[in-house]
Amino acid sequence: MVKLEVGVQSKSFMNVPQQVLSHVHFSVRAGEFVAILGPSGTGKSTLLNMIAGLESCDGSIITINDIPIVDKPCCDISYIFQQPRLMPWLNARENLSLVKPQASVDEVNTLLEKVGLAGKGEFYPKQLSGGMQRRVSIARAFLRRPELLLLDEPFVSLDEPNAQRLRCLLAELCEEHKPSVVFVTHDLNEAIQLADRIIFLSSAPGSVILDKRVEINRPRYEESRVFQHWKSQLLSQYPGLLTGQISKPVLQSVSGG
Numbered sequence: 001m002v003k004l005e006v007g008v009q010s011k012s013f014m015n016v017p018q019q020v021l022s023h024v025h026f027s028v029r030a031g032e033f034v035a036i037l038g039p040s041g042t043g044k045s046t047l048l049n050m051i052a053g054l055e056s057c058d059g060s061i062i063t064i065n066d067i068p069i070v071d072k073p074c075c076d077i078s079y080i081f082q083q084p085r086l087m088p089w090l091n092a093r094e095n096l097s098l099v100k101p102q103a104s105v106d107e108v109n110t111l112l113e114k115v116g117l118a119g120k121g122e123f124y125p126k127q128l129s130g131g132m133q134r135r136v137s138i139a140r141a142f143l144r145r146p147e148l149l150l151l152d153e154p155f156v157s158l159d160e161p162n163a164q165r166l167r168c169l170l171a172e173l174c175e176e177h178k179p180s181v182v183f184v185t186h187d188l189n190e191a192i193q194l195a196d197r198i199i200f201l202s203s204a205p206g207s208v209i210l211d212k213r214v215e216i217n218r219p220r221y222e223e224s225r226v227f228q229h230w231k232s233q234l235l236s237q238y239p240g241l242l243t244g245q246i247s248k249p250v251l252q253s254v255s256g257g
Contacts, residue, residue, distance in 0.1 A: 001030035002075045002147045002180050004051065008060040010205075011046060019205035020046050026199050026208060033174060033181040035191035038201030039244045044184040047206070048150050051182060052079050064148065078141035078179075080151045084133040086125040093121035096140045103143055111139040115169060131162040138166065142173050149179040153186065167193060171219075188242060192231060193220045203244030210238060210246060 004027065011021040020043040028034045036044050049055040051062055053069055062069045078099075086095045096108050112121055115135040125133055134154060141149060151170075155163040171194060174181060185191050191198045192214055200210040214220075216230055238246050 001178065002064050003030050003066075004028040004148065004180055004182070005061075005063045005066075006047070006051065007062065008047070008050065008057075011043065011050065011055075011058055011060065021207070022205040023207045024201070026211060028180050028182060030180055031178045033183065033194060033196045035183045035185055035195035035198045036201065037185055037188060037191050037198055037242075038206055039203050039242075040186065041204050042201045042206035042244060043204065044201065044206065045152050048079070048152050048182065048184055051148075052077055052150055075147040076144055077148045077150060078144050078146035080137055080141050080149070080154045082153050082156055084125070084137040086133055086136055088125050091122050091124050092117060092128070092136050095125075095136055096143050099140055100143050108143065111143055112136075114173070115139045131158060131166065134158065134162075134166055135169070138170060138173065142177060145177060146179045149174070149181045151181070151183045153184055155190070156186070163190075170194065188231065189222050192216070192227060193222065200241055200246070201244065202246070206244075209244070210241065 006024060006026050006028075008021050008024040010019050010023075012019045024043075024047060026034070036047065038044055046055060050057055050060070051069070057069065064075050087098065090098065092112065093108050096111065097103055109118075109121065112118060115138055117132060117135055117139070120128070120132065125136075128136065137154070155166055158166070167190060183191070183194060195214055197211060197213050199208055200212070201207065202209045212234065214230070216226055220227055222228075235241060240246060
């Protein structure tokens with residue numbers, strides 16, 4: 001289990017005058033599930049790439065268990081992207097084994113069964129639906145038994161029933177394996193359902209405007225009174241929050257209702 005500390009002073013790209021990120025500071029405790037939520041273009045994906053070592057830190061400090069990320073992170077990381085990113089010439093079982101060649105057949109089959117793909121190991125990506133491809137990508141991520149799991153809007157293009165099934169699957173696997181998680185989303189309901197904490201970013205350049213613990217018992221259901229009460233209180237207390245703007249809070253606290 002790992003502890004993540006993020007201290008981004010600024011982040012920009014060559015030939016782009018405006019900063020992408022500015023003053024993004026937060027921590028993720030070992031085994032904690034943190035969602036990052038903000039408007040489009042606020043640098044959420046860039047932030048994940050910096051944590052993964054895919055983007056330079058440009059003088060910012062990101063540490064895992066107090067060790068700065070320089071060339072690559074010092075722990076086992078799995079990254080689930082917006083698209084499944086499966087190799088089309090490999091079947092489902094081979095796509096899993098790609099990230100852990102030493103994995104046994106039983107280990108791969110067990111994970112495929114857990115994600116609802118028992119008997120589909122020999123299927124190629126083109127033979128699988130979009131939801132099934134996402135299941136393969138989730139199984140692939142957990143085959144590594146990651147200490148840190150990064151997710152970049154992995155359910156964004158799915159219909160809601162499929163997305164909800166995969167959220168529940170993700171929650172079950174995280175409960176079993178207990179990685180530290182950073183989950184980027186644009187969906188407040190998704191963040192409330194899954195996260196221990198939600199970090200809200202401003203409009204570009206992205207900076208932290210609110211770090212809120214979700215004080216609702218699990219499991220959480222969007223249609224429940226407690227869920228909707230907590231959400232409505234939050235949005236009443238912080239008008240403009242979802243557009244990346246925040247003013248003085250209107251209410252005193254956000255409770256579970």
